[in-house]
Amino acid sequence: MRAIYRRELRSYFNSMIGYIFTAVVIFFISLTFRRVNLLTGFPYFAYALAGATPVFVLAVPLLTMRSMAEERRNKTDQLLLTYPVSVQAVVLGKYLAMLTVLAVPLLISCVCPLVIASGGSGSFLIDYSAIFAFLCMGGMFISIGMFISSLTDNQIIAAVGSMGALLALAIWPEIVALIPSTPDAALAGFAALLALAALTVYGLTRRPAPACAVGGVGAAALAALWFTQKTNLSGMLKNFLGLFSAPDAIGNFTDYYVFDIKGLLLFISVSALFVFLTAQSVLKRRWS
Amino acid sequence: MIEVRNLTRRYGGNVAVNDLSFTVERGTICGFLGPNGAGKSTTMNIMAGYLGLTDGEVLLDGVSIADEPERCKRMIGYLPEQPPIYMDMTPEEYLDFAAELRGLERGERAEAVEDAIRLTGVEDMRDRLIANLSKGYRQRVGFAQAILGFPPILIFDEPTAGLDPKQILEIRELIRSLRREHTIILSTHILSEARGLCDKLVIVHRGNLMADGAPEELERSGGGRSLDVVVRCGDPELVRSVFAELPGVTDVSARTEDGEVFASLTRSEGEDLRERVFDACVAAGFPLLTLRPSDASLESVFIRLTSGDGPDDADGETDDETDNETDGDADDGADGDADADNTGDGGGAREDTPAREEDAEGGGGDESNL
Numbered sequence: 191m192r193a194i195y196r197r198e199l200r201s202y203f204n205s206m207i208g209y210i211f212t213a214v215v216i217f218f219i220s221l222t223f224r225r226v227n228l229l230t231g232f233p234y235f236a237y238a239l240a241g242a243t244p245v246f247v248l249a250v251p252l253l254t255m256r257s258m259a260e261e262r263r264n265k266t267d268q269l270l271l272t273y274p275v276s277v278q279a280v281v282l283g284k285y286l287a288m289l290t291v292l293a294v295p296l297l298i299s300c301v302c303p304l305v306i307a308s309g310g311s312g313s314f315l316i317d318y319s320a321i322f323a324f325l326c327m328g329g330m331f332i333s334i335g336m337f338i339s340s341l342t343d344n345q346i347i348a349a350v351g352s353m354g355a356l357l358a359l360a361i362w363p364e365i366v367a368l369i370p371s372t373p374d375a376a377l378a379g380f381a382a383l384l385a386l387a388a389l390t391v392y393g394l395t396r397r398p399a400p401a402c403a404v405g406g407v408g409a410a411a412l413a414a415l416w417f418t419q420k421t422n423l424s425g426m427l428k429n430f431l432g433l434f435s436a437p438d439a440i441g442n443f444t445d446y447y448v449f450d451i452k453g454l455l456l457f458i459s460v461s462a463l464f465v466f467l468t469a470q471s472v473l474k475r476r477w478s
Numbered sequence: 479m480i481e482v483r484n485l486t487r488r489y490g491g492n493v494a495v496n497d498l499s500f501t502v503e504r505g506t507i508c509g510f511l512g513p514n515g516a517g518k519s520t521t522m523n524i525m526a527g528y529l530g531l532t533d534g535e536v537l538l539d540g541v542s543i544a545d546e547p548e549r550c551k552r553m554i555g556y557l558p559e560q561p562p563i564y565m566d567m568t569p570e571e572y573l574d575f576a577a578e579l580r581g582l583e584r585g586e587r588a589e590a591v592e593d594a595i596r597l598t599g600v601e602d603m604r605d606r607l608i609a610n611l612s613k614g615y616r617q618r619v620g621f622a623q624a625i626l627g628f629p630p631i632l633i634f635d636e637p638t639a640g641l642d643p644k645q646i647l648e649i650r651e652l653i654r655s656l657r658r659e660h661t662i663i664l665s666t667h668i669l670s671e672a673r674g675l676c677d678k679l680v681i682v683h684r685g686n687l688m689a690d691g692a693p694e695e696l697e698r699s700g701g702g703r704s705l706d707v708v709v710r711c712g713d714p715e716l717v718r719s720v721f722a723e724l725p726g727v728t729d730v731s732a733r734t735e736d737g738e739v740f741a742s743l744t745r746s747e748g749e750d751l752r753e754r755v756f757d758a759c760v761a762a763g764f765p766l767l768t769l770r771p772s773d774a775s776l777e778s779v780f781i782r783l784t785s786g787d788g789p790d791d792a793d794g795e796t797d798d799e800t801d802n803e804t805d806g807d808a809d810d811g812a813d814g815d816a817d818a819d820n821t822g823d824g825g826g827a828r829e830d831t832p833a834r835e836e837d838a839e840g841g842g843g844d845e846s847n848l
Binding site for chain 2: 201267270274476
């Protein structure tokens with residue numbers, strides 16, 4: 191894993207990608223920093239950082255698009271998969287390398303709270319917590335982008351797909367709000383989620399039995415809910431989907447100055463899930 | 479030692495490799511032959527652990543690649559068809575990375591990298607970006623990666639593709655020198671290379687095993703190895719009659735060109751005709767210009783085995799060359815046509831090897847045939 195990590199990191203900074211990524215992120219963070227903190231005198235850098243969220247949506251795919259797709263296109267995956275290293279180690283090495291690249295602009299932005307403190311009262315705990323939360327959210331974005339990159343050998347498709355997915359995550363609360371508040375819609379929503387879960391299980395195991403088991407148990411639970419909690423069903427769906435809201439989680443850090451452990455758990459667990467799925471997607475290709 | 483047992487690989491409904499079984503002993507070089515799309519690369523990818531297998535098993539020194547992939551991968555050096563190199567690294571960086579990935583200790587890593595660089599002759603290029611190297615050098619860097627740390631089993635998918643004639647000789651010599659300590663399997667469609675280098679040949683066609691044995695055995699099964707003789711004489715009939723009388727000669731064909739007669743002598747098994755041919759030429763007063771074993775016999779075996787639809791076609795005897803020709807024409811594949819051209823050539827000094835034909839067909843005319 192260390193070999194992969196070092197190679198990837200070197201490759202990001204041997205090519206322009208690492209520098210461009212760092213420059214773009216730093217540029218937009220400094221824009222909001224100047225607008226929010228320097229011009230208006232607002233003392234929390236966390237709030238400025240929140241304004242820079244869109245740049246993550248645009249820049250992270252730049253980082254992740256080549257991660258798996260390029261190996262496949264250049265057939266260098268034949269090296270990685272025929273050497274005595276596990277696919278999980280390869281994927282994790284790449285993931286950590288991208289996380290390190292992402293950490294570079296965030297580390298540089300650690301100067302900002304010091305600048306604020308030099309001219310007034312800074313809130314280091316709040317600001318550095320927010321930077322840390324952004325690193326975790328970026329980690330989640332990276333894992334999703336890496337997974338999408340593992341599905342294709344075309345970097346453009348990987349980049350556009352990742353941008354779409356991350357954009358959807360960035361406006362997640364708005365998307366959830368668009369779901370009609372009727373029991374029928376909630377039923378359809380839950381059914382769709384259930385189908386997705388069953389398909390994922392089938393994709394991973396390649397056996398119908400576990401997928402049917404997941405689908406069956408889920409369907410039974412859903413039927414039970416439908417008959418007992420019909421009126422609450424819509425609220426349940428929205429609450430459930432709301433659990434995955436990255437903007438709400440990050441908002442707790444930047445707007446309410448709360449160290450949101452639940453939010454961090456969301457970022458870390460989704461990252462772990464997509465790192466796992468990426469490895470599975472690579473392994474699955476051995477059979478297709 | 480490599481044991482492949484009943485290996486089958488399907489892609490959806492297509493069978494890429496069908497019930498393939500063979501073994502390669504330690505200390506031997508096994509040549510893997512077959513037309514393009516025969517399943518050679520798929521089989522090698524499975525043996526190296528890159529692809530999964532649908533059925534059967536691959537045992538490396540008795541260890542199954544499906545059960546203990548990491549242990550098996552530790553034993554393998556693999557050069558895929560397209561060398562798996564990173565364009566943004568120098569050969570030295572790349573090999574150092576590969577050595578670390580292979581799990582070599584820090585101390586032995588530098589030495590392993592040095593050995594690989596020296597043996598493959600990339601010393602002069604070690605600090606250049608791989609992106610700036612020529613195709614031949616890239617191939618050599620890929621080769622260096624495969625022999626890094628000298629794993630006991632070496633798998634080379636067309637190791638000499640894209641190299642210039644001198645490099646081809648060097649790589650062949652290198653492979654030969656590795657034979658003693660390693661089990662080597664290599665694919666090629668250069669038949670002279672297969673015969674010169676390999677102790678054993680496995681011929682596959684459309685995923686099926688068509689033949690398996692030492693080159694000489696395969697040639698014997700194809701009617702024995704013939705002898706190409708060129709003498710200076712104006713009359714091919716005279717030459718034919720002189721050679722036809724020699725004991726051990728079963729068939730003679732001759733054609734004339736610029737006052738030279740090109741004769742092909744088919745011999746019965748186990749006979750060495752060379753001295754007799756020389757004596758006959760002296761006695762008849764023909765200046766002997768060339769006397770060498772023919773390349774055509776392995777070729778004809780190869781063509782016979784790989785021109786049909788599958789294993790059923792191959793059961794025919796050697797005498798039905800014309801049958802093959804019609805098979806080839808009726809065939810939907812491009813290889814069928816190429817084969818038909820070859821078989822139609824009849825005896826004599828055959829110039830077009832199937833490899834050349836295929837290269838022309840496949841558009842990848844960069845392979846050099848020596």
